[in-house]
Amino acid sequence: MPMHHIPGIPSARQGCLAMLLGMAVLALLPDTALGEREQGEWLVVRTPITSETVTRLKNATNRAIESRGAKKIVYQFQFAGLSEAGPCQDLANFLLRDIKGRAETYAYVDKPLMGHAVLPALACNYLWLGPDGAIGQAASKQPDEQADRALQLKYLEVAEARGKFPALVFKMLYPELVVYQIDAPDGRKFKLDRDQAARLGIDARHALAPEEVNQDPRPVLREQEAGLYRPSDPRTKSFGLWGRVVSSPQQVVELLDLPGSLVQGNPLVNLDQPPRAARIVIKNEITRGMVESLRRQIKRAVDVDKVNCIIFEINAWGGPGSVRIADDLAKELVDLREKGVLTIAYIPATARGAATYIAFGCSRIIMGPRAELGDCQMLLYERGNRAVPERDVMVFRESLKNLAERQGYSPVLAEGLLSPGMEIVKVQAKPDPNQPGRLATAFLEKAQAEKEARKWDIVGTVKAKDRPLAFDTEKALEYGIAWDKVDPPSIDNVAKLEGIDPKNVAGARTGFLDEVAAFLAHPVTTVFLVIVFFTCLILELKAPGVGVPGVIAAISIVLVIWANSWLSGELNSLAILLVLLGLVLLGVELFILPGFGVCGISGILLLLLGLSLVVVQRWPQTPGEYLDLGKNASIFAAGLLVSLFAAFILARYLPNVPYANRLILQPPDDETSAAGAPLPPAQSPALLGAVGVVVTTLRPAGKARFGDEFIDVVAEGAYVEAGSRVQVVEIDGVRVVVKPV
Template identity: 30%
Template sequence: MGFATFFPRRQPSASWLLLLFLSLLLPNWAIAADAGKEKEPRQFERPVLIKAEGVITPIFTSMLSRRIQEAKSYKADLIIIEIDSPGGMVDPAFEVAHEIRKINWAYKVAYVPDECLSAASFIALACNEIVLHPDARIGDAGPIFMDEDSMFRHVPEKIVSDIAQQIRIVADTNKHSENLAEAMVDKDHLVYQVENQQTGEVRFVSEIELDDWKNKPGWSDPKLVPESREGRFLEFTGKRAAEVGLASFLVDDQAELQQKLKWNGPLHHLDRGWVDGFVFFLNLPFVTFLILLLGLGTLYMELQFPGLGIFGILSVVCFALFFWSRFLGGTADVLEVLLFILGVGCVALEIFVIPGFGVAGMAGAALLLSSILLAGQHSIIPDSREEFHMLILNMGIVGGVGVTFACFVTVMSQYVGSLPVFNRIVLVPPEDKVEDEDAERLLGAKSLAMGQEGVALTALRPIGKVRFGKMVLDVVAEDDIIPPKATVQVVEMDDFQVVVRRKVEEMEEA
């Protein structure tokens, strides 16, 4: 006997049918209402505009990063990044792209009025939406490098794979097509378009995924995206980017952009200030050369004429400008400054405490050189060809500074006493000036006797001038630095030099 025998079958009434109909319809109404809420335009109260213009370098990304922090301090809820760039260095572009994609305190829109090519497209893909002018261009991000023959080449496949993985991560964060993004950096990555015949949903699949989508129920046959042909980096115009869904919509100018995004109140512009322009100027190779040369030259003059102070101040200003510009330019950090200070300390120790070019002097020179080179690098060890080329450029600048400084030291050491300006700086008593008719007195070194005493006219470091009676001779100190006006004794002499030592009694008194 079946279960149905206990409950006789009855014909469903009209009320039961109505309840069943409503139970099926109400959930669809709720879903439609929720979908309608999601499509409601956002309302922004504190929009800001940041311009990202020019070639992407560490300076470019450092300035853009500072503008983003200013937007956060302004409590912006909408960041419009106006991109007009032909591209640039890959690593700095990814660095700022990852910073942008992690922003969760504001909605991000990339606005491209003209071009967003190569590495600049990484920044656009890091935003929630991409908006382009109909004639703008985006994509073509194939990584290249300059070979030894000064010709541009495509980077090896191993590097392409890493870049492709990174750009997929950036694109996926904001629901942009990962395959379209990868086709921008990989010329052999073919992309096919499939469309749901019922809902109109469009997806982009790779050649590897092609077999899974062929003859898939409800979906159209895959069609090759024409811009992703083999051997060609994917690049879209604004119109085409909107057709494939990469661009949310198209605008002709900022006024139309405001109509589409519907923000309230004025648009706050975060433009580059005079500090950014000054930092960019100081980072130019020729200006860097002049700053370093002036810093070394004034430091040498301060050591030659101690007590004046003006040369020391100028040297500090020059090196402070150098590291400050590198710090704000994004290539220097505390490490480089510490290395420089330690290098200066080692050189000072060699000059004033333990004379003679020894371990301290060589270590100081190595630290100074390392700090200056690292201050111009985006990373400590070059990890890309771009970084390697930057290292070569910095080494060329430092080498040029070294050669020029050596020539400067040679000229100053020979002619400093006769130059129109510096002959007034050298504090030599009038009666000790050597003129042509008194030149014979300098030849009287042979008349000196061992142990003969004289008075130091200048500091002996270890070379300086000493007066023996009426004669003024260039001598060499045997050991420590001897200050001016100290009494010295001759301890060794030959045809080429006179070696002196400070008088024992004075040393004991000191």
């Protein structure tokens, strides 16, 4: 039975041809279409443009093209004053001639741009404006500067090279010109008044020809009307001076399919002198003390050393308890942009857990060839492999997403770092001429990509379900997380990548107090000081008075509290109150309610808790932090036991050591008191074993009556009420010890 082709359904031959055609199209696509995003650069050009600015812009552009392979360079022009013609001509020449076909150049003007700075903006391959942007009014208002013939020719060269109407460009330079629009069969034209053009030496080609006068030209820009063109002016839609009106820098990078982090720009470009940088090392576990030390180093580098760039060499990690402090520091790093400071996260090896927040807070991330960033599995589990509560993980996730979005990174990728069950895919937008602003590539949850299959094509898997997500160097570059990589990895190479002379990179200075506090807050030093504190406290209580042991005990506890408070940046009032309350309770137990009861035990526990809080620096919020608190309390309890042994040894042997025996108060001798007054006679040994009645309550000292004689006695251990019967159990000189019977 013969097969007939059914209309509307392709035949096998047509299907094969379509498949072959599709394969051919894919083969012709550039490598970046489905793979790594193109590299780009975003440079902020602030006016007035000077010769130094032009030199730095040239260097930054050439570095981006040659070192990083950037194919798209965006110059964001920001007007802050009129620029001289010379530097602007130099920059325009560079954009027109030197770059050639090595990269595409884009000028983005989101606010009005005036003066001769419009010349390099027009010299870019593409000119895009923001809704509030404007360009023109190039004529200088300075009386000693006029547009000479060479400058006029430069404006003409730029206009013709970039396909702009010379008449409209000349109007920027000469506000007295009248510009006419001619709607001819061969297209719209803009021409100048013939007499005005001749008077200013403008080529007659750009003025109305005799035959054009009869084509009903109409003036669109009148005499003395400023040549300042705005998207809000409906007349400018037909002028063809700019290509797009783009709402924000973020949309610019989206349209160009560049990493969102580019929009931060490079503040080093607009400096009047060579940039200076500070190097700050972040290594090992991130703690509150470390972050406070980093804050002081940053403040000193920016406010005292006046650096323009800070390079953070990160080889660190941090668990759930470090997220909040790392996130706070990251937000402060973001705010440094407002001070014109470029922050670079240099990762030679690894930045894991809470260290990811600090890296994301920097303006740029530069990695070593085999580095890794973003392994956040440790943020999902406490010590002891206990899962962090989901509500806490949600807070971690939201903080990282907000930080990533603020820095121009994909929030979906940031969320994936803390979402094991999430599936992430890389998608490419399907062509849609009605929505030119859509991302060429993006990262989406797989479910969302499948739901929006009409809009997106899935081109790759970034994260499979129940698999952790982290970025090695190549993936970080591909996903727009890393700015660049250095190989071989070194601080000097990072500095050179940003155009900084390695000689101008200095290690951030730490203050003397920082170093002292860091030494005293070291766990070994802290435990030693606590042992000294307990030992001297026991010695002082054994020999009452204000002696050397009491002074040493006070100094030791003050050093522990000060060092940890200095590093944490805040005074832990609760810890100090607990320590003081513990000392008060011990005093009550020893001098008011003798024995070893509730006050004594409570005092010791409060001392241990207070000292532990000093070290952990805040009241625990998570099971892991409670575990840390308990661990420190156990260590200090062990230190107390060592102190008891040390106090026993010292009390036994120190009085017999020459010179050293002066460190503690000695009991008075048998002859005289310390003031020289005669001492009462020693009690007779015959009193030993005698039974008497307590006359005054023993607390523990008081009076007791033995027969007709009243004698000062000391109770052995417990509190003894008046009227109780007691027996003498020890006689030591004038000291008579009794116990209840």
